[in-house]
Amino acid sequence: MLMKVVEIENLTVDYQGILALDKVNFSVESKDFLGIIGPNGAGKTTLFSCMLGLLNNYKGEIRFFGTSIKKSKKYLGQIGYVPQKPAFEKNFPATISEVVGMGLTKNSKKDKIDEVLQKVWLHELSHRRIGDLSGGQQQRVFIAKALVNDPQILILDEPVTGIDSQSKELFYQILLDLNQKENITIIWSSHDLDAVAKLASKVACLNRTLFFHGISEEFFHNEDLLKMYSESSMQMHMHHHED
Template identity: 40%
Template sequence: MISPIVKVEGLTVLRGRYAALENVSFEIPTGSSAAIVGPNGSGKSTLVQAVLDLIPKASGTIEILGRPIRRLGNLRSQIGYMPQNFIFDRSFPISVAELVALGQSGGYKKAAISEALQRVNAYHLWDQAIGTLSGGELKRVLLAYCLVTPRKLLVLDEAFAEVDVQGEAEFFDLLNELRQEENWTVLQVSHDLDMVNRHCDFVLCLNRSLICTGKPEIALSRDNLLQTYGSGFSRYRHQH
């Protein structure tokens, strides 16, 4: 039996005295394309940040790649992360190729940068300053940043939220293609239930506590969505 790539047990995260997450437990199957869904304020981004040890937890255990998150050591380089908002000084003089190079481990390798940019259809941006990129171009470059070093897990926090519908579909297709070629596991936060249903094979429904997990046809059932989003929920394509 293949071990889960992410294992969380009894996770609680506090914001002051408020429980942003309460007693959350789940396992992410290795090799899956997993999505976390839920209403605004349900703790989706908090969960991702806690799993990556970016924020403190009140209680619970987190394992990635079979190790406690605090004892990953060099294995951290096998985890790629694309945040919801990549905040940077747009006047900073760094090119696309230079940014992607920062994602490398083991020294500068121009061929690896070239291959990563080609695979995300962004090679033509090589010399362009990152401050001049459109939102969609920047997402592709950040994906190349994650691709330039071998990874086991890619975590995305609403990374495609500002991309138009066609662009979002293209990114989902590209992610699945890379996942299969690179043997990645993908864990992402998404508001788009239609895209999740079509492109993901494992879903976590969250509203401060975990409502359910499973394949999309089970997790995204009407009863589970009503429990996750509330009685006023209407399944609408884009819920940004």
């Protein structure tokens, strides 16, 4: 039986009377490739913020490797995080090597930078300024940075938003390789149902509450679940417009 690396129990986040997450329960097993889907405002980024220790005023329990994240922040050393679109000054004077090196801990070896850049096919551009790269290339740099400390889990928050389709394909191939060849557990939120159906081994459907969590095929081959998901997304869409 595979080890549970993440356990979420009754996770509830209340933003001044508005429930962003309502009693969310699920777990992630080692080597899972979990796709978290849900419309805008469904609580995906809030969920990640709680998991990454950026948001602390939640109810419920989050455990990484069996330990509550409220008790210890050591788990962060085992996690690589790729945000939606990292905000940084366009003219920030940092080379790709320097950006990847920011993720290094004291004990890491500097040759790890070249190693992870090779994994994302950017080793020949390591002396370029980060702001000179395309959006797709920048996201690959952030994957490399997330990998530099050999994490067991990679968390990606809608990482391909605004990226062209060719770059997306390469990005997805890198994720598959990391999961299948290097056994890295991947937790990835996305709007792209086709990509999730193709890549993820498991799916979590979130719309403030979790209404499905299980094997990917079970979700994508179930007409009722898909219908429920699209209706729920539509309601959320309408709700946003009313707001």
